[in-house]
Amino acid sequence: MFKTFLFFFFLQLLWLTFSGVYNPLLIGLGLFSCSLVMLLSFALFRADNISKETVKISFFIYYFPWLVKEIFLSGIKTSTNVVGLKKFECSEKEIPLLQNNDLGKAIYANSVTLTPGTLTILVRDRTVLVHALCKDSMKDLQSSRMDKKIRDLEVGE
Template identity: 25%
Template sequence: MTTLVVVLTDRGRIVDTVEYAVREAREAVSGTQPTVRFVVPAGEGTDALPWPTATDLAARVRTVLADGEFADLPVRVEVVTVLGESPGSRAASLAAQLETDDARVVLLPNLKEFDPAAMRVALDATERESVVVERAPVGRQVVRPPIALARSRRRQLATFGLALGFYLTLGDPTRPFDVATGLVSATVVTLVTGRLTFAAEPSVASLRRLARASVFVPYLLFAVVRANLAMAAVVLHPRLPIEPTVVSVPAPRSRLGRALLANSITLTPGTLTVDVESDALVVHTLTAASRADLEAGALTRAVAWVLDEERPEEQGPETPGTTAEGGA
């Protein structure tokens, strides 16, 4: 083997992929110095990344390779950010990069556009029949932050106050019995979930977010009621005017912002969040009106306002594809 080509994505552990590729290339050393070429697909498509994300991923690979563990390698390593063509021609573009038949193409398990069948067709078309195409035995590993956070007095007090306030809101704060049971319940909740409730240390910003959330909830409920009425009109219409389409909506950068926006979209009839990409949410829309609401970006701006975050780029959703199935 003279060339080992590894197609990368931003899903999974980069270190595991680099270790596997380097190990395979080392074992193949036999008189000639093999080349390991890490390819980062960029552009639009299932496996491709936006150019800034692709460039960042290539830089991360170079950082991993610069580590002392990979120093003095008996192989030549290249990191290429290419393949900006349309999804249908990307496999052919990758096949055209192979200078020799004595090569292997390694595809990660989570790749969909670059699968062995598509690569085999592209290689046969470029007369590279002897090139080996395989899936890498590198499982997808997701590193999650710890669920339980450090115990602090501020977290404990904030959890206690939030639990007590919620309990008294449902009960009668003027009755001694409700106050007593509320104190007991809030104490139990604090002991059990005091290290789970707040991802960040509570602060004045947390109070500001809470105040804004009290305004956001009625706004969201109004949007849900309005969307329900719109869906009822569609269902009762004789021609059932639906246009099922999947669109991409710019998303907040924080995990909390993305979760809040995704769930708010799903709660609104006519739209359903189906996936989260690097910088956007993939949303199934049932009608042109629901799609127009997403394009207006009011819900996205409201979420950004609640969390006091920078708003996503002011642009309408992109339409990666359509579906004939209805019902969001």
């Protein structure tokens, strides 16, 4: 029950912070929106086919700042290609996955897609099919640096 209240409080605080307007109508809409999100979240996680894997706090402390840095650097690489300073060398390859659970695979696939110039096309049991605009981006993915970071944080374990 405490976690539920904490989750609701966090959502409401996020709503108020992002809106920046504190009149009764928007606060009421925020309460309604947060309640709806909680209701849908609980309904989703009550489904039998969805596991209740969790993400550890260390994931947010260590992985997110690193991912933001990678997104920024990849954005610069992709921008130089778009501007024409470098030539596009598109490639599509299957990359082996080190993840043992579905949550880790989803985080990896979404992280690849968030990084400019790369796109996750298909996630299989032990591999992921990725399209990259630059040869450097594909080399970075093949080095498994991102995959190892997610696995080392023991997401969902």
